[in-house]
Amino acid sequence: MGRRRLDKSTGVLIYVQNPKNGSSCAVVSKKKYSLQSSQKIQYSLNCTDATKPQTCPKDYPRMFQPTDLHATECPEYFRWIHEDLQAWKSTGITKEMVERTRDFAHYRLVILKGRVYVEHFRKPYQTRDVGTIWGIVQLLRLYPGKIPDLELMFYCNDQPMIMKNDYQGPNATLPPPLFRFCGNQSAFDITFPDWSFWGWAEINIGPWESTVRAIRQNSERIEWNNKVPYAYWKGNTGVAATRRDLMKCNATSGQDWKAHLYHQEWSLEVSQGFKQSKLEDQCTHRYKIYVEGEAWSVSEKYIMACNSMTLMVKPEFLDFFTRGMIPLEHYWPIRPDNKCRDIKFAVEWGNNHPQEAQVIGESGSKFMEEGLKMKNVYDYMFHLLTGYGKLLTYKPEIPPGATEYCTETMACPAKGLFRKNMLESMVKSPSDSPPCALPSPYEQGELQAFLGRKESVSRQVERWEAKYWEKMNKN
Known part of the structure; x- marks a missing residue:
């Protein structure tokens, strides 16, 4: 006989066996279980007294075993993750590369052991930084213990910064990695989901x-x-x-x-x-x-x-999709x-x-x-950050003066529509299923064939239109 207890800090079910033959010792075994819904971890929002500084709880779960172990195939557009990280695939990403964007990045974000730390450099337009940081914090609640330690720089404005033309030629240096909300064919910027997926309070979205x-x-x-x-x-x-x-x-x-x-x-x-x-x-x-x-x-x-x-x-x-x-x-x-x-x-x-x-x-x-449901948005973030983290050639550290961010420090002091959006988009428990399975990279010539197909369809539309206007002009 024995009893079971859920360790809320790890998401592990602990089985404590009753002692035998009068022994004073109990046998404790830890084993990952596919937890039933009644045992599922539920996050609560623990806001302290408003007169006291809000701090991050120390008992967030460090791991969780989903009830459904089957991973579905990610949408086709996930293959662009490989393309966005291609520039550093053979060399990795050094600390010096990351630091080169400090003069224009809006903030540095570090993930260490499932916790988020941010060093702010300058204020972006409205709350683009807050919305994106909130999304990353929720990702860590959805997949606790799954995101590797990493450090990245984020630029919140619209125009690209790391242009490919600046990194060509025999004496060219490797481009620095920089995360941004959109990209184009002329830039190395890494495309990341924008803040509005978690709401845009300034314009009532x-x-x-x-x-x-x-x-x-x-x-x-x-x-x-x-x-x-x-x-x-x-x-x-x-x-x-x-x-x-x-x-x-x-x-x-x-x-x-x-x-x-x-x-x-x-x-x-x-x-x-x-x-x-x-x-x-x-x-x-x-x-x-x-x-x-x-x-x-x-x-x-x-x-x-x-x-x-x-x-x-x-x-x-x-953008990414x-x-x-x-x-x-x-x-x-x-x-x-x-x-x-x-x-x-x-x-x-x-x-x-x-x-x-x-x-x-x-x-x-x-x-x-369907293709852009929030599970896919989070899974895109998961695979992009995981792939990026694996490219780092150094161990990230908490920047001096950085602020730790978590759901409590962001949602508890928020007011009005900002708080409403946070409470609505807050991840309530770890995912019941693993992230989707990342598709393989485009093979040589495959990407160009895909882009060529899109261009061919557009040209067909132009031919239809030319005939239309030719007919209209005759009439």
């Missing part, structure tokens, strides 16, 4: 899971044939010339480019309580336009979740230098081929809802 659910539900209330047969876009035109150029495509009495375009005045929205900027209310059109801002825009995932056919103005910058999408399967390609004519043709084509257009719209939305 909640965490991704509840937001995409609300968008989907509102979109499905309107039948495709009852949606406005025009393209729709609403956003801040002040951040980029390409957006101001887009506004020239607005439908007018003199020229109907089949687009309804609106400038979003965020300062007015803030003062009026965000009455005109709810994302779930912007799914009334059959077609929605995505156009970049200063670089990539977080609006992309919300636009594509609308179940409308997305008209994507060819982006220069790509966009690289897995294919034109005519997930979106309709629009040329940056031919926006108005391309948009008009896309809308006309869709209105003449409603079933095909609806399928593209639904496929893009499915990619957002």
Whole structure:
């Protein structure tokens, strides 16, 4: 006979056997079990007295055995993790490489034994740093004991910093690693999920899971044939010339480019309580336009979740999931230098081929809802950080003056929508299943074939459009 006890600090079930033959000693054996739901670790938020500094608990679980040991295959876009880390695959990453980005990185983040420490260098726009750090803290709660010790630098602005042209030639040094929210073909920057997956309080956007659910539900209330047969876009035109150029495509009495375009005045929205900027209310059109801002825009995932056919103005910058999408399967390609004519043709084509257009719209939305579910976002972070950590050639240390971050130190003092978003997106317990299985890297020529396929589809659309305008001009 004996009894079982759950060691909450490790997630290990301890079996204590009763002593035999009057012995005063008990036999204690530790064994990892597939814990049943009644034994599952549940995280609690332990906030101290507001008059005292909030500290991180010392008893976070260091490991956990999931109940389901089967790992599903990660989505195809996870293969880009190998590409983003390729520059350091044969050499590893030294401390000197990491330090070279200190002059412009916004913060240094260190993970040691499952705990997070941050050294802040400069304040980014709004709370981009806070949102991303919160996401990493939640990742460690989802997969306790699984993330290796590591040190990284994070840059929160939009433009790329580590340009490939600066690291070419016989005397070129190796590029320093720098994490950022988007990348492009001309930069070595490592692409990481953006802060808005855990909410964007400054503009009244909640965490991704509840937001995409609300968008989907509102979109499905309107039948495709009852949606406005025009393209729709609403956003801040002040951040980029390409957006101001887009506004020239607005439908007018003199020229109907089949687009309804609106400038979003965020300062007015803030003062009026965000009455005109709810994302779930912007799914009334059959077609929605995505156009970049200063670089990539977080609006992309919300636009594509609308179940409308997305008209994507060819982006220069790509976030971590966009690289897995294919034109005519997930979106309709629009040329940056031919926006108005391309948009008009896309809308006309869709209105003449409603079933095909609806399928593209639904496929893009499915990619957002299923391919970009939060489990996949966390798994992408897991594999990227794990792969990056393995490349470090030195043992990270806690930086002098660094701040330890955890759920308690971030959520307990938070107020208003910031606190609401944190409580909603807080990981409540370790994952029931392991991270998905990372696909193998692209083989030689395979990536170029994939990119060539996407380009070929875009060229096909251009040929269709050329015939359309040729016919229109004859009439």
